[in-house]
Amino acid sequence: MKNYNIAIDGPAGAGKSTIAKKIAEQLKFIYVDTGAMYRAMGLFVISKEIAATDERSIAAACNEVTISLNYQEGVQQVLLNGDNVTGLIRSxxxxxxxxxxxxINEVRKKMVQLQKKIASSSNVIMDGRDIGTxxxxxxxxxxxxTAGSKERALRRFKELQEKGIDCNMNDIEQDIINRDNQDMQREISPLKKAEDAVLLDTSNLTVDEVVxxxxxxxxxKIGDFDSAY
Structure with missing residues:
Protein backbone atom coordinates (compact mmCIF):
# COMPACT_ATOMS: atom_id res chain seq x y z
CA MET A 1 0.00 0.00 0.00
CA LYS A 2 1.29 3.46 -0.88
CA ASN A 3 2.33 5.79 1.91
CA TYR A 4 1.17 9.38 1.47
CA ASN A 5 3.46 12.27 2.34
CA ILE A 6 2.62 15.96 2.78
CA ALA A 7 5.47 18.48 3.10
CA ILE A 8 4.98 21.91 4.67
CA ASP A 9 7.83 24.40 4.60
CA GLY A 10 8.06 28.02 5.64
CA PRO A 11 9.65 30.55 7.99
CA ALA A 12 9.32 30.66 11.77
CA GLY A 13 5.89 31.66 13.05
CA ALA A 14 3.99 30.97 9.83
CA GLY A 15 1.76 28.47 11.60
CA LYS A 16 3.32 25.30 10.18
CA SER A 17 3.10 23.18 13.32
CA THR A 18 -0.43 24.26 14.23
CA ILE A 19 -1.68 23.60 10.71
CA ALA A 20 0.19 20.32 10.29
CA LYS A 21 -1.13 18.93 13.59
CA LYS A 22 -4.74 19.64 12.63
CA ILE A 23 -4.33 18.09 9.19
CA ALA A 24 -2.64 15.02 10.66
CA GLU A 25 -5.55 14.61 13.06
CA GLN A 26 -8.13 14.81 10.27
CA LEU A 27 -6.26 12.50 7.88
CA LYS A 28 -5.05 10.20 10.67
CA PHE A 29 -1.47 10.76 9.51
CA ILE A 30 1.62 10.81 11.71
CA TYR A 31 2.76 14.38 12.35
CA VAL A 32 6.53 14.82 12.30
CA ASP A 33 7.72 18.15 13.70
CA THR A 34 11.21 18.28 12.22
CA GLY A 35 11.86 21.67 13.80
CA ALA A 36 11.45 20.05 17.20
CA MET A 37 14.23 17.63 16.33
CA TYR A 38 16.61 20.47 15.49
CA ARG A 39 15.54 22.32 18.61
CA ALA A 40 16.44 19.24 20.65
CA MET A 41 19.87 19.24 19.09
CA GLY A 42 20.14 22.95 19.82
CA LEU A 43 19.17 22.32 23.43
CA PHE A 44 21.91 19.70 23.75
CA VAL A 45 24.50 22.12 22.33
CA ILE A 46 23.39 24.77 24.83
CA SER A 47 23.63 22.29 27.71
CA LYS A 48 27.21 21.52 26.68
CA GLU A 49 27.99 25.26 26.53
CA ILE A 50 29.15 24.96 22.92
CA ALA A 51 29.17 28.23 20.98
CA ALA A 52 26.89 28.47 17.96
CA THR A 53 29.95 29.33 15.86
CA ASP A 54 31.91 26.24 16.95
CA GLU A 55 30.83 24.01 14.07
CA ARG A 56 33.47 21.36 14.68
CA SER A 57 32.33 20.75 18.27
CA ILE A 58 28.67 20.74 17.23
CA ALA A 59 29.39 18.19 14.50
CA ALA A 60 31.24 16.01 17.00
CA ALA A 61 28.34 16.31 19.44
CA CYS A 62 26.12 14.47 16.96
CA ASN A 63 27.78 11.26 18.10
CA GLU A 64 26.54 11.88 21.65
CA VAL A 65 22.93 12.56 20.72
CA THR A 66 19.92 10.32 20.25
CA ILE A 67 16.68 12.07 19.30
CA SER A 68 13.42 10.18 18.97
CA LEU A 69 9.73 10.98 18.66
CA ASN A 70 7.08 9.21 20.71
CA TYR A 71 3.35 9.78 20.87
CA GLN A 72 1.28 9.90 24.04
CA GLU A 73 -2.47 10.12 23.47
CA GLY A 74 -1.76 11.42 19.98
CA VAL A 75 0.59 14.17 21.17
CA GLN A 76 4.18 14.17 19.93
CA GLN A 77 6.85 13.88 22.62
CA VAL A 78 10.48 14.69 21.87
CA LEU A 79 13.10 12.60 23.63
CA LEU A 80 16.72 13.72 23.87
CA ASN A 81 18.97 10.90 25.04
CA GLY A 82 15.94 9.34 26.70
CA ASP A 83 14.76 12.50 28.47
CA ASN A 84 11.49 14.18 27.53
CA VAL A 85 12.38 17.73 26.44
CA THR A 86 9.10 18.58 24.72
CA GLY A 87 8.59 21.72 26.83
CA LEU A 88 12.23 22.80 27.07
CA ILE A 89 12.82 22.99 23.32
CA ARG A 90 10.24 25.78 22.85
CA SER A 91 12.42 28.52 24.36
CA ILE A 104 25.94 22.06 9.84
CA ASN A 105 26.12 19.17 7.39
CA GLU A 106 26.63 16.41 9.98
CA VAL A 107 23.57 17.54 11.92
CA ARG A 108 21.36 17.68 8.84
CA LYS A 109 22.48 14.27 7.62
CA LYS A 110 21.50 12.70 10.93
CA MET A 111 18.10 14.38 11.06
CA VAL A 112 17.21 13.81 7.41
CA GLN A 113 18.04 10.11 7.68
CA LEU A 114 15.59 9.70 10.56
CA GLN A 115 12.91 11.78 8.84
CA LYS A 116 13.11 9.81 5.60
CA LYS A 117 12.88 6.54 7.51
CA ILE A 118 9.65 7.62 9.21
CA ALA A 119 8.12 8.77 5.91
CA SER A 120 9.00 5.55 4.10
CA SER A 121 6.88 3.43 6.41
CA SER A 122 3.93 5.66 7.34
CA ASN A 123 1.48 8.27 6.09
CA VAL A 124 3.09 11.46 7.35
CA ILE A 125 2.84 15.20 7.28
CA MET A 126 6.12 16.97 8.02
CA ASP A 127 6.88 20.61 8.52
CA GLY A 128 10.21 22.36 8.52
CA ARG A 129 12.53 24.40 6.32
CA ASP A 130 13.63 21.91 3.65
CA ILE A 131 11.02 19.16 3.64
CA GLY A 132 9.79 19.66 0.07
CA THR A 133 13.26 20.38 -1.31
CA THR A 146 4.29 32.10 5.06
CA ALA A 147 3.05 35.33 6.68
CA GLY A 148 4.39 38.85 7.26
CA SER A 149 7.01 39.26 10.01
CA LYS A 150 4.70 41.52 12.08
CA GLU A 151 1.88 38.99 11.96
CA ARG A 152 4.22 36.15 12.91
CA ALA A 153 5.66 38.21 15.77
CA LEU A 154 2.15 39.02 17.03
CA ARG A 155 1.24 35.32 17.07
CA ARG A 156 4.38 34.47 19.02
CA PHE A 157 3.80 37.40 21.40
CA LYS A 158 0.28 36.20 22.21
CA GLU A 159 1.49 32.63 22.65
CA LEU A 160 4.16 33.68 25.15
CA GLN A 161 1.77 35.97 27.02
CA GLU A 162 -0.72 33.14 27.43
CA LYS A 163 2.06 31.14 29.05
CA GLY A 164 2.82 34.03 31.42
CA ILE A 165 6.19 34.74 29.82
CA ASP A 166 7.29 38.39 29.77
CA CYS A 167 8.29 39.46 26.27
CA ASN A 168 8.71 42.43 23.93
CA MET A 169 6.91 42.57 20.59
CA ASN A 170 9.72 44.41 18.78
CA ASP A 171 12.35 42.01 20.08
CA ILE A 172 10.30 39.04 18.91
CA GLU A 173 9.88 40.49 15.42
CA GLN A 174 13.59 41.22 15.15
CA ASP A 175 14.37 37.69 16.28
CA ILE A 176 12.05 36.34 13.58
CA ILE A 177 13.69 38.51 10.91
CA ASN A 178 17.13 37.36 12.03
CA ARG A 179 16.06 33.71 11.91
CA ASP A 180 14.57 34.18 8.45
CA ASN A 181 17.85 35.60 7.17
CA GLN A 182 19.88 32.87 8.83
CA ASP A 183 17.65 30.09 7.45
CA MET A 184 17.50 31.52 3.92
CA GLN A 185 21.21 32.27 3.64
CA ARG A 186 22.67 29.09 5.08
CA GLU A 187 24.82 27.14 2.64
CA ILE A 188 23.26 23.73 3.31
CA SER A 189 19.56 23.19 2.52
CA PRO A 190 18.47 26.84 2.81
CA LEU A 191 14.85 27.74 3.41
CA LYS A 192 13.18 28.16 0.04
CA LYS A 193 10.00 27.28 -1.78
CA ALA A 194 10.14 24.05 -3.80
CA GLU A 195 9.33 24.67 -7.47
CA ASP A 196 6.22 22.49 -7.26
CA ALA A 197 5.04 23.77 -3.86
CA VAL A 198 1.82 25.74 -3.41
CA LEU A 199 2.40 29.15 -1.79
CA LEU A 200 -0.05 30.00 1.00
CA ASP A 201 0.16 33.34 2.83
CA THR A 202 -1.63 32.92 6.17
CA SER A 203 -1.44 36.59 7.23
CA ASN A 204 -5.17 37.15 6.77
CA LEU A 205 -6.42 33.57 7.09
CA THR A 206 -7.71 31.68 10.10
CA VAL A 207 -6.23 28.31 11.02
CA ASP A 208 -9.40 26.54 9.91
CA GLU A 209 -9.32 28.32 6.53
CA VAL A 210 -5.74 27.22 5.92
CA VAL A 211 -6.50 23.63 6.95
CA LYS A 221 -3.77 15.63 -5.84
CA ILE A 222 -4.61 12.07 -4.86
CA GLY A 223 -8.10 11.84 -6.37
CA ASP A 224 -9.79 9.43 -3.96
CA PHE A 225 -9.76 11.25 -0.61
CA ASP A 226 -10.87 8.19 1.36
CA SER A 227 -7.82 6.23 0.25
CA ALA A 228 -5.66 8.40 2.49
CA TYR A 229 -7.24 6.96 5.62
Missing part, protein backbone atom coordinates in the same frame (compact mmCIF):
# COMPACT_ATOMS: atom_id res chain seq x y z
CA UNK A 92 13.63 31.36 22.13
CA UNK A 93 17.23 30.35 22.94
CA UNK A 94 16.65 26.80 21.73
CA UNK A 95 15.00 28.14 18.59
CA UNK A 96 17.95 30.36 17.69
CA UNK A 97 20.44 27.57 18.37
CA UNK A 98 18.35 25.18 16.28
CA UNK A 99 18.69 27.54 13.33
CA UNK A 100 22.46 27.66 13.90
CA UNK A 101 23.02 23.90 14.16
CA UNK A 102 20.80 23.29 11.12
CA UNK A 103 23.52 24.85 8.97
CA UNK A 134 15.43 17.82 0.51
CA UNK A 135 13.66 15.45 2.90
CA UNK A 136 10.55 14.57 0.86
CA UNK A 137 11.24 15.76 -2.69
CA UNK A 138 8.60 13.33 -4.01
CA UNK A 139 5.88 14.28 -1.50
CA UNK A 140 2.33 13.98 -2.80
CA UNK A 141 1.67 17.59 -1.81
CA UNK A 142 4.08 20.41 -0.99
CA UNK A 143 3.01 23.61 0.73
CA UNK A 144 5.07 26.74 1.38
CA UNK A 145 3.39 28.51 4.29
CA UNK A 212 -9.51 23.53 4.65
CA UNK A 213 -7.45 24.82 1.72
CA UNK A 214 -4.66 22.28 2.22
CA UNK A 215 -7.10 19.39 2.58
CA UNK A 216 -8.78 20.50 -0.64
CA UNK A 217 -5.41 20.59 -2.43
CA UNK A 218 -4.54 17.15 -1.11
CA UNK A 219 -7.84 15.69 -2.28
CA UNK A 220 -7.26 17.17 -5.73
Missing amino acids: EEAGMMASAVAK VVLPKADLKIYL KEILSLFKA
Whole structure:
Protein backbone atom coordinates (compact mmCIF):
# COMPACT_ATOMS: atom_id res chain seq x y z
CA MET A 1 0.00 0.00 0.00
CA LYS A 2 1.29 3.46 -0.88
CA ASN A 3 2.33 5.79 1.91
CA TYR A 4 1.17 9.38 1.47
CA ASN A 5 3.46 12.27 2.34
CA ILE A 6 2.62 15.96 2.78
CA ALA A 7 5.47 18.48 3.10
CA ILE A 8 4.98 21.91 4.67
CA ASP A 9 7.83 24.40 4.60
CA GLY A 10 8.06 28.02 5.64
CA PRO A 11 9.65 30.55 7.99
CA ALA A 12 9.32 30.66 11.77
CA GLY A 13 5.89 31.66 13.05
CA ALA A 14 3.99 30.97 9.83
CA GLY A 15 1.76 28.47 11.60
CA LYS A 16 3.32 25.30 10.18
CA SER A 17 3.10 23.18 13.32
CA THR A 18 -0.43 24.26 14.23
CA ILE A 19 -1.68 23.60 10.71
CA ALA A 20 0.19 20.32 10.29
CA LYS A 21 -1.13 18.93 13.59
CA LYS A 22 -4.74 19.64 12.63
CA ILE A 23 -4.33 18.09 9.19
CA ALA A 24 -2.64 15.02 10.66
CA GLU A 25 -5.55 14.61 13.06
CA GLN A 26 -8.13 14.81 10.27
CA LEU A 27 -6.26 12.50 7.88
CA LYS A 28 -5.05 10.20 10.67
CA PHE A 29 -1.47 10.76 9.51
CA ILE A 30 1.62 10.81 11.71
CA TYR A 31 2.76 14.38 12.35
CA VAL A 32 6.53 14.82 12.30
CA ASP A 33 7.72 18.15 13.70
CA THR A 34 11.21 18.28 12.22
CA GLY A 35 11.86 21.67 13.80
CA ALA A 36 11.45 20.05 17.20
CA MET A 37 14.23 17.63 16.33
CA TYR A 38 16.61 20.47 15.49
CA ARG A 39 15.54 22.32 18.61
CA ALA A 40 16.44 19.24 20.65
CA MET A 41 19.87 19.24 19.09
CA GLY A 42 20.14 22.95 19.82
CA LEU A 43 19.17 22.32 23.43
CA PHE A 44 21.91 19.70 23.75
CA VAL A 45 24.50 22.12 22.33
CA ILE A 46 23.39 24.77 24.83
CA SER A 47 23.63 22.29 27.71
CA LYS A 48 27.21 21.52 26.68
CA GLU A 49 27.99 25.26 26.53
CA ILE A 50 29.15 24.96 22.92
CA ALA A 51 29.17 28.23 20.98
CA ALA A 52 26.89 28.47 17.96
CA THR A 53 29.95 29.33 15.86
CA ASP A 54 31.91 26.24 16.95
CA GLU A 55 30.83 24.01 14.07
CA ARG A 56 33.47 21.36 14.68
CA SER A 57 32.33 20.75 18.27
CA ILE A 58 28.67 20.74 17.23
CA ALA A 59 29.39 18.19 14.50
CA ALA A 60 31.24 16.01 17.00
CA ALA A 61 28.34 16.31 19.44
CA CYS A 62 26.12 14.47 16.96
CA ASN A 63 27.78 11.26 18.10
CA GLU A 64 26.54 11.88 21.65
CA VAL A 65 22.93 12.56 20.72
CA THR A 66 19.92 10.32 20.25
CA ILE A 67 16.68 12.07 19.30
CA SER A 68 13.42 10.18 18.97
CA LEU A 69 9.73 10.98 18.66
CA ASN A 70 7.08 9.21 20.71
CA TYR A 71 3.35 9.78 20.87
CA GLN A 72 1.28 9.90 24.04
CA GLU A 73 -2.47 10.12 23.47
CA GLY A 74 -1.76 11.42 19.98
CA VAL A 75 0.59 14.17 21.17
CA GLN A 76 4.18 14.17 19.93
CA GLN A 77 6.85 13.88 22.62
CA VAL A 78 10.48 14.69 21.87
CA LEU A 79 13.10 12.60 23.63
CA LEU A 80 16.72 13.72 23.87
CA ASN A 81 18.97 10.90 25.04
CA GLY A 82 15.94 9.34 26.70
CA ASP A 83 14.76 12.50 28.47
CA ASN A 84 11.49 14.18 27.53
CA VAL A 85 12.38 17.73 26.44
CA THR A 86 9.10 18.58 24.72
CA GLY A 87 8.59 21.72 26.83
CA LEU A 88 12.23 22.80 27.07
CA ILE A 89 12.82 22.99 23.32
CA ARG A 90 10.24 25.78 22.85
CA SER A 91 12.42 28.52 24.36
CA GLU A 92 13.63 31.36 22.13
CA GLU A 93 17.23 30.35 22.94
CA ALA A 94 16.65 26.80 21.73
CA GLY A 95 15.00 28.14 18.59
CA MET A 96 17.95 30.36 17.69
CA MET A 97 20.44 27.57 18.37
CA ALA A 98 18.35 25.18 16.28
CA SER A 99 18.69 27.54 13.33
CA ALA A 100 22.46 27.66 13.90
CA VAL A 101 23.02 23.90 14.16
CA ALA A 102 20.80 23.29 11.12
CA LYS A 103 23.52 24.85 8.97
CA ILE A 104 25.94 22.06 9.84
CA ASN A 105 26.12 19.17 7.39
CA GLU A 106 26.63 16.41 9.98
CA VAL A 107 23.57 17.54 11.92
CA ARG A 108 21.36 17.68 8.84
CA LYS A 109 22.48 14.27 7.62
CA LYS A 110 21.50 12.70 10.93
CA MET A 111 18.10 14.38 11.06
CA VAL A 112 17.21 13.81 7.41
CA GLN A 113 18.04 10.11 7.68
CA LEU A 114 15.59 9.70 10.56
CA GLN A 115 12.91 11.78 8.84
CA LYS A 116 13.11 9.81 5.60
CA LYS A 117 12.88 6.54 7.51
CA ILE A 118 9.65 7.62 9.21
CA ALA A 119 8.12 8.77 5.91
CA SER A 120 9.00 5.55 4.10
CA SER A 121 6.88 3.43 6.41
CA SER A 122 3.93 5.66 7.34
CA ASN A 123 1.48 8.27 6.09
CA VAL A 124 3.09 11.46 7.35
CA ILE A 125 2.84 15.20 7.28
CA MET A 126 6.12 16.97 8.02
CA ASP A 127 6.88 20.61 8.52
CA GLY A 128 10.21 22.36 8.52
CA ARG A 129 12.53 24.40 6.32
CA ASP A 130 13.63 21.91 3.65
CA ILE A 131 11.02 19.16 3.64
CA GLY A 132 9.79 19.66 0.07
CA THR A 133 13.26 20.38 -1.31
CA VAL A 134 15.43 17.82 0.51
CA VAL A 135 13.66 15.45 2.90
CA LEU A 136 10.55 14.57 0.86
CA PRO A 137 11.24 15.76 -2.69
CA LYS A 138 8.60 13.33 -4.01
CA ALA A 139 5.88 14.28 -1.50
CA ASP A 140 2.33 13.98 -2.80
CA LEU A 141 1.67 17.59 -1.81
CA LYS A 142 4.08 20.41 -0.99
CA ILE A 143 3.01 23.61 0.73
CA TYR A 144 5.07 26.74 1.38
CA LEU A 145 3.39 28.51 4.29
CA THR A 146 4.29 32.10 5.06
CA ALA A 147 3.05 35.33 6.68
CA GLY A 148 4.39 38.85 7.26
CA SER A 149 7.01 39.26 10.01
CA LYS A 150 4.70 41.52 12.08
CA GLU A 151 1.88 38.99 11.96
CA ARG A 152 4.22 36.15 12.91
CA ALA A 153 5.66 38.21 15.77
CA LEU A 154 2.15 39.02 17.03
CA ARG A 155 1.24 35.32 17.07
CA ARG A 156 4.38 34.47 19.02
CA PHE A 157 3.80 37.40 21.40
CA LYS A 158 0.28 36.20 22.21
CA GLU A 159 1.49 32.63 22.65
CA LEU A 160 4.16 33.68 25.15
CA GLN A 161 1.77 35.97 27.02
CA GLU A 162 -0.72 33.14 27.43
CA LYS A 163 2.06 31.14 29.05
CA GLY A 164 2.82 34.03 31.42
CA ILE A 165 6.19 34.74 29.82
CA ASP A 166 7.29 38.39 29.77
CA CYS A 167 8.29 39.46 26.27
CA ASN A 168 8.71 42.43 23.93
CA MET A 169 6.91 42.57 20.59
CA ASN A 170 9.72 44.41 18.78
CA ASP A 171 12.35 42.01 20.08
CA ILE A 172 10.30 39.04 18.91
CA GLU A 173 9.88 40.49 15.42
CA GLN A 174 13.59 41.22 15.15
CA ASP A 175 14.37 37.69 16.28
CA ILE A 176 12.05 36.34 13.58
CA ILE A 177 13.69 38.51 10.91
CA ASN A 178 17.13 37.36 12.03
CA ARG A 179 16.06 33.71 11.91
CA ASP A 180 14.57 34.18 8.45
CA ASN A 181 17.85 35.60 7.17
CA GLN A 182 19.88 32.87 8.83
CA ASP A 183 17.65 30.09 7.45
CA MET A 184 17.50 31.52 3.92
CA GLN A 185 21.21 32.27 3.64
CA ARG A 186 22.67 29.09 5.08
CA GLU A 187 24.82 27.14 2.64
CA ILE A 188 23.26 23.73 3.31
CA SER A 189 19.56 23.19 2.52
CA PRO A 190 18.47 26.84 2.81
CA LEU A 191 14.85 27.74 3.41
CA LYS A 192 13.18 28.16 0.04
CA LYS A 193 10.00 27.28 -1.78
CA ALA A 194 10.14 24.05 -3.80
CA GLU A 195 9.33 24.67 -7.47
CA ASP A 196 6.22 22.49 -7.26
CA ALA A 197 5.04 23.77 -3.86
CA VAL A 198 1.82 25.74 -3.41
CA LEU A 199 2.40 29.15 -1.79
CA LEU A 200 -0.05 30.00 1.00
CA ASP A 201 0.16 33.34 2.83
CA THR A 202 -1.63 32.92 6.17
CA SER A 203 -1.44 36.59 7.23
CA ASN A 204 -5.17 37.15 6.77
CA LEU A 205 -6.42 33.57 7.09
CA THR A 206 -7.71 31.68 10.10
CA VAL A 207 -6.23 28.31 11.02
CA ASP A 208 -9.40 26.54 9.91
CA GLU A 209 -9.32 28.32 6.53
CA VAL A 210 -5.74 27.22 5.92
CA VAL A 211 -6.50 23.63 6.95
CA LYS A 212 -9.51 23.53 4.65
CA GLU A 213 -7.45 24.82 1.72
CA ILE A 214 -4.66 22.28 2.22
CA LEU A 215 -7.10 19.39 2.58
CA SER A 216 -8.78 20.50 -0.64
CA LEU A 217 -5.41 20.59 -2.43
CA PHE A 218 -4.54 17.15 -1.11
CA LYS A 219 -7.84 15.69 -2.28
CA ALA A 220 -7.26 17.17 -5.73
CA LYS A 221 -3.77 15.63 -5.84
CA ILE A 222 -4.61 12.07 -4.86
CA GLY A 223 -8.10 11.84 -6.37
CA ASP A 224 -9.79 9.43 -3.96
CA PHE A 225 -9.76 11.25 -0.61
CA ASP A 226 -10.87 8.19 1.36
CA SER A 227 -7.82 6.23 0.25
CA ALA A 228 -5.66 8.40 2.49
CA TYR A 229 -7.24 6.96 5.62
